[in-house]
Amino acid sequence: MQVAIIGAGLGGLTAALALARMRLAVTVFEQAEALGEVGAGITISPNAGRVLDHLGLGESIRERGVLPGTQHIRDLATGLTLRTLARDADLEARHGAPYRHLHRADLHALLAGAVEEAAPGSIRLGHRLADITPDGRMRFTGGAEARADVVVGADGVRSTVRDCLYPTEPPLFTGQVAWRGLVPTDALPAEVAAEPPGIFIGPGRLVLRYPVRGGALTNYAIFVETAEWQEESWSTPSTRAELLAHLGAACASVRLLVEATPPAWLFKWALFAREPLPSWSVGRVTLLGDAAHAMLPFMGQGAATAIEDAMVLARALAAHPPDEALARYEAARRERTAMVQLQSRLLGLRFQGKDPEVLGRGPLMNEEELGLFAYDPVTVAI
Ligand SMILES: Cc1cc2nc3c(=O)[nH]c(=O)nc-3n(C[C@H](O)[C@H](O)[C@H](O)COP(=O)(O)OP(=O)(O)OC[C@H]3O[C@@H](n4cnc5c(N)ncnc54)[C@H](O)[C@@H]3O)c2cc1C
Secondary structure, eight states, rough: EEEEEEOOHHHHHHHHHHHTTOOOEEEEEOSSOOOOSSEEEEEEEEHHHHHHHTTTTTTHHHHHOOOOOOEEETTTTTTOOEEEEESSSSHOOOHHOOOOOEEHHHHHHHHHHHHHHHHHTTOOSSSSSEEEEETTTEEEEESSSOOOOOEOOOTTTOOOHHHHHHOOOOOOOOOEEEEEEEEGGGSOOHHHHHHEEEEEEEETTTEEEEEGGGGEEEEEEEEOOEEEOOOOOEEOOOHHHHHHTOOOOOOOOOOOOOHOOGGGGGEOOOOOEEEOSSSSOOOTTTEOOOHHHHGGGSSOOHHHHHHHHHHHHHHHHHSSSEEEEEEEHHHHHHHHHHHHHHHHHHHHHHIIOHHHHHHHOOOOSOHHHHHHTOOTTTTTHH
């Protein structure tokens, strides 16, 4: 069986690696001329960590990633800790899989290297998909064509595969804009650099900060309610002045974090919500990751669910003929990803100070009850 994957993002590369490990023939078509990732942090929770362990990347993830220990939930205006969450060795031991903060580029490079080793020459750069038909015929910008028995659209939030085959409603602007930045930790005042990772919450605002690259860099994302600007792009540059003007009554820790950000390391993007799709597959073509279920970032599960998809899809394709495999993949994944999509939206509202329970003792993100971290894509029934 020849499998083509459109998109060499975190989801597409994990799918390629899982398929190659199961000895299926795979080709990845990526629009970019060079492989790479935006500068930002990413959290790998045990549900995704389990897949990376299974694919042989667990040790590298543990080596390169940071285990936060304790996350502090703090009041944005005062900086005072309201409560703490354990993200420590006990959590990892309980789930038997890593929970780590990583630099996206480090995870991406690790996956790309492993794919190249397992299936040399399988990643074709400079291939931008222009059109696709349900029988797996692909046409690329510039005229090149290809065909595969199964095609997987792992081409992200603005998926061409989805647009060609699945008419969808336009996404809804949430009224929130997010800024993300990276700061060399030694550029921060010592007392700010030493602060624990976690979240600051206040009305209409949420700040997330954590270390990556062994603590050498501090990653942050700041979510603000504003309708001034509405572009869904992860790479639109911003300025410290613009972000500071949107911070409202934020404590000194947050302001100092923004002020220490190198100008080229600050970006903004508007947050759009999407409804779960009624179906992912048409003929021999299916979707994976953000193309199938782009979600708001409040649960930090976008890449994790893409990685889950990748493992389940590869297992289905290795065990069943294409049509049956795609049906089983979709049946195994739709409910889970719709749950995470909807819970992420809900959590966003709660974080933004709309739910007073968050500031008190109520459940913040009940991952145990939701089965978020316990999900095992390597063994789940398909
Ligand atoms: C700031 C930020 C922080 C985040 N933090 C987390 C986190 O902590 N944990 C988490 O789990 N998730 C997080 N996410 C979400 C997560 O990054 C995404 O859900 C994840 O990247 C989706 O992976 P993907 O492979 O589906 O798509 P993408 O990573 O978007 O990859 C799509 C790939 O397809 C390629 N492509 C697109 N169109 C075409 C085409 N026509 N032809 C060929 N190639 C094409 C693109 O160039 C790209 O390489 C975060 C997102 C952001 C913006």
